[in-house]
Amino acid sequence: MNILQTRGLEVAYGGIRAVKGVDLTVRRGELVCLIGANGAGKTTTLKSLCGMLAPSGGEILYEGSPITGIPSYELVRRGISLVPEGRGIFGRLTVEENIKIGAYARRDGAGVRADQDRLYDLFPRLSERRSQQAGTLSGGEQQMLAIARALMSRPRLLLLDEPSMGLAPMLVQKIFEIIRRIAEDGVTLLLVEQNAKLALQASHRGYVMESGKIILTDSAAALLKDPKVQHAYLGG
Amino acid sequence: MxxxxxxxxxxxxxxxxxxxxxxxxxxxxxxxxxxxxGRGWVRILDFTLLYVMLALGLNIVVGYAGLLDLGYIAFYAVGAYMYALLASPHFNLHLPFWALLPLGAGLAGVFGILLGAPTLRLRGDYLAIVTLGFGEIIRIFLNNLNAPVNITNGPQGVNLIDPVSVGNFSFSQTHSLFGMSFPGIYTYYYLFLALALLVIFVSLRLQNSRIGRAWVAIREDEVAAEAMGINTRNIKLLAFAMGASFAGISGGLFAGFQGFISPESFNLFESIIVLCMIVLGGMGNIPGVILGAVLLTVFPEALRYLGELQNTLFGRILVDPSDLRMLIFGLALILIMIFRPAGLLPSVRRQREFGSDASVLAQEQASLYDTQR
CATH class of the missing domain: 1.20.5 (Single alpha-helices involved in coiled-coils or other helix-helix interfaces)
Structure with a gap:
């Protein structure tokens, strides 16, 4: 069962097409990654999926129904949540306040509190720093906070944009560990990454994007062995 | 401490x-x-309470949502004219106070949305310029809407406005209770105090509510706020409307209390003063905003004594106290911006924003080198 499907998705900035007809499918419970070089159109694709950019052509189906043109604040309520590139945490608010804002779209107070406790178990570092100003967290902690905040809306589809960006290698490992655990909990994930090796190692399937188009798709294991991928993205 | x-x-x-x-x-x-x-000062107390309400309203727009509004006094004018036109001999209408107060709040709220809707994409300085223009437009309309059909009575203003009264109880008359006599300005004080407390209560509740957090989130990062499911358009409009309705209420009270209003009472300088109250007191922090409103209403009045002082000292007035007022006022603002940039009583959040604060530094130190852990 597909949770997300795009057909001929096109996104343009002004007159310049950044995404030129992308067909992408994510099945429920999968961890799918979208890899590619800088400027390939990965982030643009992701932004159009969560309603932050209006596609100029094509169709996006979420749980079987078209969602093209629905604003992002509405899609959050339908279960699509984005962890933005560069994390986008509210730096002057405390960790706890950030987490609370993550649950903004929800109305079930008791459920929110339960999820909050569950997340603090998952991210003990955040729990220690509840009342600390989020902007003073380290990069890795900020990324954890951004992920935790996005999970507070109870997404069925979580979109992650470059979660490893600007992090020390040890922390990148840790973030990917967390991503795997979220996937094991049953959340479907679509991951955009430049760190192709780690992304493919964590994922079930992968798409390779180049200048606005999908040039290759296969199971993650197969992509890892693919000579073209190895040469272009894995430094082999 | x-x-x-x-x-x-x-x-x-x-x-x-x-x-x-x-x-x-x-x-x-x-x-x-x-x-x-003396009685004159009780009147100033009444005005102080009106300004507290006004400043708390602007605090929602500027302090919570971070939308710089330089035309805020226009909503005060809307509330005041609403009251004046519907409760004075001008149109020979005399609507009761209990109907006028919500009407004024509602109409001012509608004007807030009217201002907010076209300016949603603007931020910071651009928004400030548009709101400044809006404030002036309202004032100029009030000034010129006496021809061809006389609606506002133009620069002459509206006179003989009904005093605030509930049933047969008029707030402008002297009442006695338990053998004590309460002149009009005293009963007005209690009315304004009650409403100011209500405004304070609403502000407090908003601050830590879901909506309050949404406002701060928008102030921080609009894109991220939207990704959290916040309908940034509606939430911003709500800030404009709520702030404006507070001003509408105090405007109506002002008209009834004063008995006379004219467009002159609603010039740009008034907007600036209200903004100064919240900046000086501590943006986003309710006690700070109240302190700012009290200081900036009481202080200029107190300066009037400087004229008398000069008279007794030198036998004549050397510097006009009203000139001195602007001088001291400006100086005070500069000093506060240098020594307490977040205001006299800053909110915790603001303090963090301006903070080279030792505790913030300590927090950063603690978390920056976490790769070793």
Missing amino acids: IERWHRWKQDRRTAWAAYVALAVLLAALPFLTGAAL
Whole structure:
């Protein structure tokens, strides 16, 4: 069962097409990654999926129904949540306040509190720093906070944009560990990454994007062995 | 010192005692002021309360949502004219106060949305310029809507406005209770105090509510706020509408209290003063905003004594006190911006924003080198 499907998705900035007809499918419970070089159109694709950019052509189906043109604040309520590139945490608010804002779209107070406790178990570092100003967290902690905040809306589809960006290698490992655990909990994930090796190692399937188009798709294991991928993205 | 204050606050019995003492003080204030300084000062107290309401309204727009509004006084004008036109001999309409107050709040709220809707994409300085223009447009309309059909009576303003009254109880007349006499300005004080407390209560509730957090999130990062499911358009409009409706209420009270209004009372300078109240007191922090409103209403009045002082000292007035007022006012603002940039009583959040604060540094130190852990 597909949770997300795009057909001929096109996104343009002004007159310049950044995404030129992308067909992408994510099945429920999968961890799918979208890899590619800088400027390939990965982030643009992701932004159009969560309603932050209006596609100029094509169709996006979420749980079987078209969602093209629905604003992002509405899609959050339908279960699509984005962890933005560069994390986008509210730096002057405390960790706890950030987490609370993550649950903004929800109305079930008791459920929110339960999820909050569950997340603090998952991210003990955040729990220690509840009342600390989020902007003073380290990069890795900020990324954890951004992920935790996005999970507070109870997404069925979580979109992650470059979660490893600007992090020390040890922390990148840790973030990917967390991503795997979220996937094991049953959340479907679509991951955009430049760190192709780690992304493919964590994922079930992968798409390779180049200048606005999908040039290759296969199971993650197969992509890892693919000579073209190895040469272009894995430094082999 | 702040920590000591918090510990003291946690002691609930002391807190209750403090609240009771404060209530007694507020209740006795007009009598104390009247006895010590004369009736004129009770009137100033009344105005102070109006400005507290006004400043708390602007605090929602500027302090919480971070939308710089330089035309805020226009909503005060809308509330005041609403009251004046529907309760004066001008149109020979005399609607009751209980109907006028919500109407004024509602109409001002609608004007807030009217201003907010076209300016949603603007931020910071651009928004400030548009709101400044809006404030002036309203004032100029009020000034010129006396021809071809006389609606606002133009620069002459509206006179003989009905005093605030509920049923047969007129707030402008002297009443006696328990053998004590309450002149009009005293009864107005209690009315304004009650409404100011209501405005304070609403502000407090908003601050830590879901909507309050949404406002701060928008102020921080609009894109991320939208990704959290916040409908940024509606939430911003809500800030404009709520802030405006507070101003509408105080505008209506102003018209009834004063008995006369003219467009002159709603010029740009008034908007600036209200903005100064919240900047000076501490943007986003309710006690700070109240302090700012009190200081900036009482202080200029107190400066009037400087004229008398000069008379007794030199036998004549060397510097006009009203000139001196602007001078001292400007100086005070500069000094506060240098020494307390977040305001006299800054909110915790603002403090963090301006903070080269030792505790913030310590937090950063603790978390920056976490790769080793």
